[in-house]
Amino acid sequence: MHLYIAYKNYSSWSLRPWIALKVAGIDFDETVLPFYHSDALEKLGERYQIPAKVPVIEDQGLIIWDSLAMLEYLHEQYPEKKLWPDDLALRTLARSAAAEMHSSFSALRSQHPMNCRRQIKLQPSPEVQVELQRLAAIWAHFERANKPVGDFLCGHFTIVDAMYAPVMWRAVGYGLEISPSFEKWTQAMLALPSMQEWLAAAQAEESKWRIAQYDEVG
Ligand SMILES: N[C@@H](CCC(=O)N[C@@H](CS)C(=O)NCC(=O)O)C(=O)O
Structure with missing residues (x-):
């Protein structure tokens, strides 16, 4: 592959x-x-x-x-x-949330571009605030779901975590506050050795590739 x-x-x-x-x-x-x-x-x-x-x-x-x-x-x-959970209700919720990520959140995507190397505090616009509230509501759906123990949205890491991984970097990078449950998930995502490997590679790219339009946001 x-x-x-x-x-x-x-x-x-x-x-x-x-x-x-x-x-x-x-x-x-x-x-x-x-x-x-x-x-x-x-x-x-x-x-x-x-x-x-x-x-x-x-x-x-x-x-x-x-x-x-x-x-x-x-x-x-x-x-x-098990990239999707076995349980039908949980899998349906996860698939809906993954698809929603794919088709929505345009203000967050355009106003807070992912930039793993950068951490600043950027006040979200009203449109972004609406999308942050939607994220909190999605996380609340998973909190209420009947799911196995674990730090990720469906307990263990699944596709829905992968789909929202860039949102995690946007929240961290721009100091966006979403909800305690989103924050707990963020810590689990950051603790993944693979996520740290990605970050190290992102940092190593700095000497070769910088894109001013993203580095100068805010
Ligand atoms: N539907 C595609 C969208 C891919 C996409 O927009 N990729 C951006 C990622 S940064 C890209 O390649 N942009 C290059 C360009 O627009 O020139 C997916 O989900 O994979």
């Missing part, structure tokens, strides 16, 4: 399959395509007739060019990894 991603510091979508693969212990190779600094991502897009966007997975002659689609693919290919 080969995963194409972009800057670990900035590429929120890239983090999703990467962290899921790592936490699940699935073997893969990776290539970083820094699309502000090279045209390699454009060439990949042309080669496969797909958008010049990351992440992309190549596996067994298949090409997958959407982060949620690849997480579903991993679940199908590695059912023993």
